[in-house]
Amino acid sequence: MKKLLIALLSISAIGAGIVQADVEGVSNAKPDMDDAMLEQTDMEKAENAGVEQAELYNPGGIGGVESLRGMSELEATRAADSFKKYPREQVIQSDYVYQPPLIPHNIRGYEVSLNANKCLACHSWKNASEMGATKVSVTHYVNREDAVLADVSPRRYFCLQCHVPQANAKPLVENEFKPVDSLQ
Template sequence: MKKSILLTLSITLTLISGFTFSEEQVVGLDRGIGGVESLRGDTELETTRPADPMKKVPRDQVDIESSYVFQPPLIPHHIRHYEVSLNANKCLSCHSWTKAKQMGATKISVTHFINRNDEVLADVSPRRYFCLQCHVTQADAKPLVGNSFERVKSLQ
């Protein structure tokens, strides 16, 4: 019964507005997902699906070349259980200028000490404090969506 009502509705909308619905979209409408498939798949919003498995971070540091100028470097180690919050930043325990040499880690860039008014600060700028906004771990993960991005010619 619902299917026939939805089919009648889709035909009416087609005649009025010129939009068309495929049969699977009508079935999707019937299931309450509006005929839309997202990165969640065709799972209804009210349904909680199991989380995807965690992506594997390689144990050996892999040097992945930059794809564009000023690309933030990738993190070559796992960061599970790293706290980066208003009160703590686990990244700075190794990558701060005072501890980097001792820890054998890369120092954070001097650009992280400049505020939005181009003033040099004595500590990390608040807008650069949350490392994971720009830096991500290297992971063996396939892209979620298609990508036709090509590296900048000068970096090839």
């Protein structure tokens, strides 16, 4: 990598010298340059071949990106996917042991920030029974030194780091996860 960087800097310096010499009316020929310095390096040949290959597959030079959501031209804006439906009455089962529970409702517009946590309005121990919501796990009231706190631990305060809304969305990639037999 270091050699490649030095080679590129050398070529840039030589190119700048040739341009400068041409501007001053001096001949472009450099008597102290040998033919080996003028030949393309293997790396430059590979880079040029890559450019030629890209031009072959992307005529016109516009190019495109193919992702799991489909083909999209670089200069075009693809229409946004429609919002997913959140099945309120149906609980989607966990896929693996210790998976954080999924959120069985829409959370659009919920503020979860340093100043407010809308989730705790229903799920805190104080409000859960009144609201008919699941209580926050006791593990969320323990700090990193294993001390039990009176309120949710700061490291567990931002619910959406682990918990996500469940949606009946078509998977982009097939799930081939298989739990061990003893955990089924």
